[in-house]
Amino acid sequence: MTKTDDSSFQTKSKKLNQHCVCATLDRPKVMLNLAGLLGDAQEQLVSSPTWHQFFSDVAVFVPQRDLDCMMEIVLALETAAALPGFRQRVLGRAPQTAQINPGPVGAFMGYDFHLSEDGPRLIEVNTNAGGAFLNATLARAQLQCCSSAARIAWADDFHRQVISQFESEWLLQRGNGRPRRIAIVDDQPTEQYLYPEFRLAQQLFRNAGIDALIVSPSELRSSAGALYHDDNKIDLVYNRLVDFSLQAPEHAVLRSAWLDGSAVVTPNPFTHALFADKRNLIEWSDFDSLQEWGLSGEKIELLRRGVPRTVSVNAGNEAELWQQRKNWFFKPVAGYGSKGAYRGSKLTKNTYAQILDSDYIAQTFVPPSERVVMVDGERQMLKVDVRLYTYRGNLILAAARLYQGQTTNFRTPGGGFAPVLISAS
Numbered sequence: 534m535t536k537t538d539d540s541s542f543q544t545k546s547k548k549l550n551q552h553c554v555c556a557t558l559d560r561p562k563v564m565l566n567l568a569g570l571l572g573d574a575q576e577q578l579v580s581s582p583t584w585h586q587f588f589s590d591v592a593v594f595v596p597q598r599d600l601d602c603m604m605e606i607v608l609a610l611e612t613a614a615a616l617p618g619f620r621q622r623v624l625g626r627a628p629q630t631a632q633i634n635p636g637p638v639g640a641f642m643g644y645d646f647h648l649s650e651d652g653p654r655l656i657e658v659n660t661n662a663g664g665a666f667l668n669a670t671l672a673r674a675q676l677q678c679c680s681s682a683a684r685i686a687w688a689d690d691f692h693r694q695v696i697s698q699f700e701s702e703w704l705l706q707r708g709n710g711r712p713r714r715i716a717i718v719d720d721q722p723t724e725q726y727l728y729p730e731f732r733l734a735q736q737l738f739r740n741a742g743i744d745a746l747i748v749s750p751s752e753l754r755s756s757a758g759a760l761y762h763d764d765n766k767i768d769l770v771y772n773r774l775v776d777f778s779l780q781a782p783e784h785a786v787l788r789s790a791w792l793d794g795s796a797v798v799t800p801n802p803f804t805h806a807l808f809a810d811k812r813n814l815i816e817w818s819d820f821d822s823l824q825e826w827g828l829s830g831e832k833i834e835l836l837r838r839g840v841p842r843t844v845s846v847n848a849g850n851e852a853e854l855w856q857q858r859k860n861w862f863f864k865p866v867a868g869y870g871s872k873g874a875y876r877g878s879k880l881t882k883n884t885y886a887q888i889l890d891s892d893y894i895a896q897t898f899v900p901p902s903e904r905v906v907m908v909d910g911e912r913q914m915l916k917v918d919v920r921l922y923t924y925r926g927n928l929i930l931a932a933a934r935l936y937q938g939q940t941t942n943f944r945t946p947g948g949g950f951a952p953v954l955i956s957a958s
Contacts, residue, residue, distance in 0.1 A: 546956050549594040550904045554912065555678030556590040557952075562674040563588065570670070571732045586943050588671055589951040592678065592685075593904050593917055593933035595648065597955050600686060600931065603653045603919070606839035607644050608926050609832040610658070610817060614807050618826030623813055627806035628778045635794055636705035639804035640698050640771065641665055641929075644921045648902040655817075655840050656899065656918065657864075660800035660809040661773050664950060665695075665922045666733035668932040672952050683954035686931035695734075696741045698924040702799040703769055712768035712797065714744040716760075718787065719773040722747050726943070734771065750774065753786045760786070760796040769797040775869045777805040811866050811894050814843035841897035846888060854895050855885060861895040863888055871940030879939060904935055906947035915948050931955075 613619050624632065643662020646653040669691045688694045703712045715738050717731050725731070731747045738745035748762050760767040770787065779788040779802055790796040807813075816822060818840045823833050846854060846863065854861055858877030865873040873891075875884060877898065901916040915935040922930045934941045935948040943949055 546594040546596045546599075547902075549680055549956075550902065550917070551914075552905060553594070553679055554591070554905060554907050555676075556907070557592045557675045557678045558588055558590045558671070559674045559676050560588075560590075563670060566670050566673060567729070570736050571729055586945060586947075587667075587949045589906065589915075589935045589947060589949045591904060591906050591935075591947075592675065592683075592952045592954045593919070593935070594680065594683060595686065595919065595931070595953050595955055599648055599653050600928075600953075600955055602839070603644070603646055603921055604923075604926075604928060605835050606646075606653065606655055607921060607923055609828075609835040609839075610644075610655070610808075611926055612832055613817060613823060613826075613828050613836070614813075616823075616826040616828060618822070619816060620807065622816055622822075623810060624806060626812070627810070628780060628802065630778045630780060630788060630792065631802040631806035633792065634803045635797075637702040637797060637799045637801060637804070638705065638925060639800040639808070640702055640924065641800070642808065642923045644923065646919045646921070647899045648917065648919060649899050651838075653839060653919070654899040655814075656896070657811070658808050658813070660777070660805045661775070662920060662922055663727045663730060663773070664920070664932060665930055666730045666737070667727070668922075668930055668950050668952065670733065671932075671950055672930070675952055678954075680954065680956065683956050686928070686953040686955045688929050691930060692737055692740075694924070694927075694929050695737060696743075698929070699738075699743075699769065699771070699799070701925070703797055706794070706797045712743060714746065714765060714767055715769045715771055716753070716762060716767045716796075717745060717747045717771045717773065718750055718753075720783075721749055722773075725773075731773070750784045750787045753790070755786055755789055755795065758793070758795050760790040767796050769799070772798055772800055777809065777869075778802045811864055811868070812845065814840065814894060814896060815845060818842045841899050843894055843896045846893040846895050848889075851889055855880075858885075860898055862898045863893050863895050866892040866894060871942070874940050876939045904933075904951070906935065908947040913947060915945060919953060 639660050641662050643659035645657040647656055672685050672687050700711050719725055735745040746762055754761050776784055791798045820833050858880055861877040863875045903914045904917050905912050917933050919933050931953040933951040933953050935951055936942050937945045
């Protein structure tokens with residue numbers, strides 16, 4: 534493809550995002566799909582006041598070149614994370630629970646991007662990335678729009694890919710066979726916003742011949758070197774906790790199962806320390822260190838273009854960061870779900886003082902792209918971020934989130950999850 538052709542191609546996707554108001558979501562089909570998969574739990578989702586902000590009616594258009602670039606960045610990050618120097622650096626600050634590596638590499642890795650004018654920029658990495666099962670349901674309920682040539686960015690055999698990654702996680706630790714029973718674990722799971730997703734995952738596992746339970750860690754017990762829920766032996770834990778290092782007292786049973794290997798746990802503290810600790814963004818944007826650790830020049834260049842400069846917030850740079858705050862986005866090291874994150878231009882001196890008293894990073898601010906939606910008959914522009922759900926460097930599904938405000942949320946009329954449509958190259 535020539536440079537001129539590529540520029541035209543990008544312009545086409547951008548124009549579609551700015552002008553196409555086709556409502557591609559078939560909501561009755563979504564409800565039918567959810568009813569078949571969730572049973573009574575479907576009512577919990579659709580009766581919620583946030584239901585209409587959970588899924589957006591529109592799709593987001595992404596050029597094939599940008600998707601390819603995002604996947605190249607993912608592979609460069611994962612290559613960097615395998616370097617001994619990188620591992621020594623990040624594991625040196627990780628808790629004790631992250632110091633063991635029994636083999637699993639982490640199911641449902643999530644890489645979040647903003648699509649800038651100069652190409653995709655990595656914003657965050659997540660090891661328990663939520664939304665994949667719901668987005669797969671969303672992808673199956675799309676109507677054709679004005680760009681009929683675009684295709685949904687997901688694996689056609691999504692269900693098979695999901696089962697394969699959990700089987701792979703099992704084999705990496707156990708060596709043979711497959712798990713007979715999986716526990717989907719989160720604190721008070723029935724009260725979680727994404728509880729319907731847990732039900733979707735449970736049904737998918739059961740359809741594949743693997744028993745699956747949805748449990749709180751407080752319901753787990755250890756007996757004779759095995760993990761149990763009631764009298765049911767748990768072989769593998771699909772970990773959805775935000776206690777990433779499993780250090781909370783109430784997670785002691787699960788922590789022990791992780792440390793002694795009595796259950797396969799994915800994602801786990803080692804994977805989180807290696808990928809999703811926000812301080813790792815500092816290393817991924819420290820190109821001198823990456824070169825010293827042996828990362829190839831080609832991959833360093835990918836990260837130079839794709840990872841915004843990130844620094845630790847400390848006494849040495851507090852004055853400079855405050856003076857240049859409009860250029861930075863501030864995130865708590867131990868944060869999740871955008872909690873405690875601030876765009877620098879919105880900071881007050883009081884909030885900045887709280888940041889200085891906490892453990893924060895500052896990331897070069899990358900404005901998100903936008904997507905037009907119709908809300909009550911009027912056009913509105915919403916912000917976009919794109920999440921790639923991957924396993925071992927392979928794309929399982931890409932999805933977007935549409936929102937207003939400083940960070941992603943499910944409170945914006947017209948916003949929510951949206952499928953990513955890839956324009957043909």
